[in-house]
Amino acid sequence: MSTPLRTSYPVPVEDLIPAGRRLAAELGEVPSQNRLMKHLRVGKDKAKAVHAALIEERAEDRSETHLHSVPDPDETTTETDGSAAVVDAAAEEFPQVTQPADLVPSRRAGWRGWFPRLARRGGISPASEATTDADAETGDEMRPLRSWPVLLLALPAFVAVWSGWVGLGELTGFGIVHPLPGIADGFTLNSAITLPIGVETYAAFALRVWLSGRVPVRARRFAKRSALSALALGALGQVAYHLLEAAGVTAAPWPITTVVACLPVAVLGMGAALAHLIHTRENGSH
Incomplete structure (x- = not known):
């Protein structure tokens, strides 16, 4: 096995080629x-120059091997082990060009250990031996995170939002109605519940469409804007209700009543538009 060069002076590339x-x-x-x-x-520059010189020599040996005339049968075909290795390697397709580069320690190493270098023609070179980080990235680590904590977070928010919208609806004229007159006169419904169901449900739906990344561009853009608008409108509704309740107001001013009365129609329109955009293919224009 040849020993590495050890010198304290810069060595020219010509002296490095034999090694x-x-x-x-x-x-x-x-x-x-x-x-x-x-x-x-x-360094990298000298290693690159030596590598290019070796590849050039190997290419020349290969061309000479293909152009060499057929030897006479009487001539001996025995060669030294070193020459045979060079000729056999020259007949190959230079695997070192397509093979991934060796792993080198990254400057950003630390707890990450060894980082794979990108190959010259794409791909990532595999690690020569298992590392602690590679062993840690098992199937358990790659499983998606559970989303059940969202339900726990949504429970108190649901109670507060529901009570706020229902209270604001009652202050703006929403109340008990008979949805089935002549059919079920005893069946009543508080129309104030349409506000939290409509506004907050649409906000969650539009937010899901926006963040999914699996819808056309126009649908994603519309979902983003309408989701943020619905969330902002929901927050303003909660603020308005608590301010009116704290002031002891029994009937909301007409501007607030006008906006709240239009919410069910606006939610219906935005929901229908978003559903239409989701199922519409892109025609090349955004």
């Missing part, structure tokens, strides 16, 4: 630039 040639003969192929840097103890 790189010996290393190539031992490996049976042209070593990679990273291997040359480690073996010759040189």
